[in-house]
Amino acid sequence: MLREGRGGELVGAIREAPRAVVFISVPWSVAERHGRQAFRGAVALLEEKHPDLGISFFRLEVDEDEVSQQRLSSVGYLQFAGMGAGSLLWLQAGRVLATEINANSLGAPGIVARSTSLW
Secondary structure (H helix, E strand, O other): OEEEEEHHHHHHHHHHOOEEEEEEEOOOOHHHHHHHHHHHHHHHHHHHHOHHHOOEEEEEEOOOOHHHHHHHHHOOOOHHHHHOOOOEEEEEOOEEEEEEOOHHHHHHHHHHHHHHHHO
16 A cells, blocks of 8 residues: 655654655656656555565655655655655665665666565
8 A cells, every 4th residue: 555645644654664665755846746657556566466575655745844854864865855856765674775766767667676676
């Protein structure tokens, strides 16, 4: 299941998830909107074909959200908030395992491949 929202709603769940893929979302970017489509496609594929991986999926809205931006800063990726590129973080128990600046550059198949190679 894809959970969507701002930092106050999601940061705790992201920290607690054993495995998480987080899409960094802003409302003003065309690149982000394209990346969001790729991310949603990947979520559907992973939930259908790899539910045993136990991945939690999040779309974190970071625009003008201090809680989200603090979380990105705490893991060393605050720059993803300002890029608006539709960036991705793969986390295990709150620790960053991998990143991608633009989800659209991987597309849904690439996001799936990265996720399954990590877990």
